[in-house]
Amino acid sequence: MHVSPATLRKVTAAAAVGNFVEWFDFAVYGFLATIIAGQFFSSDDPSTALLQTFAVFAVAFALRPLGGIVFGALGDRLGRKRVLSATVLMMAGATTVIGLLPTYASIGLLAPVLLTVARCVQGFSAGGEYAGACAYLMEHAPNHRRAWYGSFIPVSTFTAFACAALMAYLLDASLSPEAMSEWGWRVPFLAAAPLGLIGLYLRWRMEETPAFRLAMSEKQMHAHSPLRETLGQQKGTILRLGAFISLTALSFYMFTTYFATYLQVVGHLSRPQSLIVSTVALLFAAAACPVAGAFSDRVGRRRTIGFTCLWMILAVFPAYWLASSGDLLAAIVGVILLAVGAVLSGVVTAALLSEAFPTRTRYTASAMTYNLAYTIFGGTAPLVATWLIGQTGSSLAPAFYLVLVALLALVGGLALPETYRISLHDGPSNLPSDVLKPARVPG
Numbered sequence: 001m002h003v004s005p006a007t008l009r010k011v012t013a014a015a016a017v018g019n020f021v022e023w024f025d026f027a028v029y030g031f032l033a034t035i036i037a038g039q040f041f042s043s044d045d046p047s048t049a050l051l052q053t054f055a056v057f058a059v060a061f062a063l064r065p066l067g068g069i070v071f072g073a074l075g076d077r078l079g080r081k082r083v084l085s086a087t088v089l090m091m092a093g094a095t096t097v098i099g100l101l102p103t104y105a106s107i108g109l110l111a112p113v114l115l116t117v118a119r120c121v122q123g124f125s126a127g128g129e130y131a132g133a134c135a136y137l138m139e140h141a142p143n144h145r146r147a148w149y150g151s152f153i154p155v156s157t158f159t160a161f162a163c164a165a166l167m168a169y170l171l172d173a174s175l176s177p178e179a180m181s182e183w184g185w186r187v188p189f190l191a192a193a194p195l196g197l198i199g200l201y202l203r204w205r206m207e208e209t210p211a212f213r214l215a216m217s218e219k220q221m222h223a224h225s226p227l228r229e230t231l232g233q234q235k236g237t238i239l240r241l242g243a244f245i246s247l248t249a250l251s252f253y254m255f256t257t258y259f260a261t262y263l264q265v266v267g268h269l270s271r272p273q274s275l276i277v278s279t280v281a282l283l284f285a286a287a288a289c290p291v292a293g294a295f296s297d298r299v300g301r302r303r304t305i306g307f308t309c310l311w312m313i314l315a316v317f318p319a320y321w322l323a324s325s326g327d328l329l330a331a332i333v334g335v336i337l338l339a340v341g342a343v344l345s346g347v348v349t350a351a352l353l354s355e356a357f358p359t360r361t362r363y364t365a366s367a368m369t370y371n372l373a374y375t376i377f378g379g380t381a382p383l384v385a386t387w388l389i390g391q392t393g394s395s396l397a398p399a400f401y402l403v404l405v406a407l408l409a410l411v412g413g414l415a416l417p418e419t420y421r422i423s424l425h426d427g428p429s430n431l432p433s434d435v436l437k438p439a440r441v442p443g
Contacts, residue, residue, distance in 0.1 A: 003140050003210060012149060014206045015137045016156035018088050021192075021199035022129045023157045025095035026122060027164035028188040029057060030257030030382070031275065034264065035185045039103045040112045050261070054382040056116050057257075060123035061371075061379025067127020068367030073227050075128070075363035079212055080136040083363070085203040087128045092196020094121035099189025123379075130157075131353050131367035138354035139209035139362075139424055144297060147420070150350040151293030154343065155286045161256045162282035164188060169275035211359045211424050230357075230365040237356050238365065242373045243412020244305060244352070248345040249378030250405050251312060254398065255335065255342045256282065258382040259323065263331055265386075266324045266395045273328055281335040285343050292347040300420045301355070304348045305413035312341040312406040320399040345409075355419035362424075377405060 003011075029036065037049035040056075075083040098118045104111040133153050141149035167188045175184040230238075256278070263274035296304040315337040322334030353366040388397035 011140045012152050014202045015133045016152045018199045018203045019133045020156040020160045021195045022091045023160035024164050025091050025192045027161040031165050031168040032185050040115050058379045058383050060119035061375040063120045063123035064127035064371040064375050067124035068371035071128025072364035072367035079208045081206045084132050087125045088199040090125035092192045094118045095192035099186040127371045131370045134350045134353045135362050139211040147296040147351040148293035151289040151347045153350050154346040155289045158282050158286040162279050165275050165279045172272050230361045234365045238369045240412045240415045241356050242369045244409045245373035246377040247405050247409035248349045249374040251342040253378045253381035255338045258385050268326050277331045281339045285339040288343045292343050296348050308344040309406045309410035316399045316402045320396050324395045
């Protein structure tokens with residue numbers, strides 16, 4: 001089904017801008033983790049308070065699979081547009097609430113409880129966001145350029161994290177430590193309110209996707225249970241794709257959320273320095289996404305998977321060693337090594353989420369797969385990394401963890417069929433025979 005270039009531009013902008021709003025709100029928490037630790041938790045040991053802060057970060061991810069199931073089923077029944085409007089509104093509301101919460105000094109234990117509740121609402125909302133935005137954009141994109149168009153979803157995600165890091169840096173640079181602790185940390189959270197309204201406006205004006213409209217017109221979408229069909233027919237695909245997305249999740253949150261803390265705690269850089277490093281790397285990642293998309297459209301999904309896993313295995317130890325050196329330039333080089341892997345895995349994941357599943361259950365199956373992997377490996381990334389360093393005494397412990405997950409991702413990802421030339425109006429079972437031929441691992 002042909003979609004005009006003007007419509008594609010409109011669709012890409014609506015999906016990407018809405019996704020930006022969602023992930024800016026989600027990113028702020030990670031970049032302000034060291035300040036939040038002192039505001040919402042009482043502990044004489046800063047490391048314990050930081051662990052508690054990252055534990056709340058991880059708890060929010062427990063709601064993501066549930067959000068994926070609920071919003072996915074609604075998206076497969078009612079359409080992509082309505083659900084994506086709801087997710088951006090819910091995320092913006094929860095983030096604004098965090099900016100208004102009283103601290104531990106004001107209300108004691110109720111403060112971390114309320115923080116956890118707000119983070120859980122964020123997690124529930126995020127569960128329906130990314131997979132839905134990918135499905136919405138992919139169902140409009142031409143078959144031969146899906147990864148390129150889909151790359152603008154990761155672009156908006158990396159840009160959102162960069163803007164969150166930049167805002168945190170500017171607040172750090174312009175406010176005294178006392179002012180930052182007293183009220184400055186609230187500013188990025190309160191910015192969610194106007195951003196959320198912009199996202200809602202753009203999402204509400206979107207049109208439904210051609211694939212979903214076609215399925216509705218053929219009555220394929222009526223009287224079916226997306227969750228039951230997903231669990232009954234897509235279990236193998238969910239496991240294989242989930243194994244690969246485990247690397248996408250871990251590399252993304254190691255790179256975007258945890259690394260700023262790692263640079264401060266292990267590399268002994270200041271907060272402003274670590275935020276500069278993160279901002280530079282995130283902007284690099286955003287610029288690199290379309291290049292990665294064009295690469296995947298040219299060589300195929302499985303070759304991209306193989307290259308990505310091998311890159312992460314080879315690059316992670318130099319990346320962490322450079323980041324722990326205490327030198328600003330070395331830290332930038334180190335984090336960019338991680339960024340390349342995170343970009344490649346993120347871009348190919350955006351395409352695979354839609355290509356691996358049929359239209360009837362695409363939103364439900366992709367959201368379930370994506371969010372389960374992100375809950376297990378993404379939400380726990382800062383917590384596990386901090387714990388591993390504490391237990392082993394080695395600043396390279398998180399690198400060993402990433403290598404193990406990369407090996408898991410390599411096995412699961414290469415077990416997937418090649419999908420980069422299929423039509424999204426058909427399920428993976430309709431792949432042409434030449435596409436099903438195995439691809440060699442590059443290297």
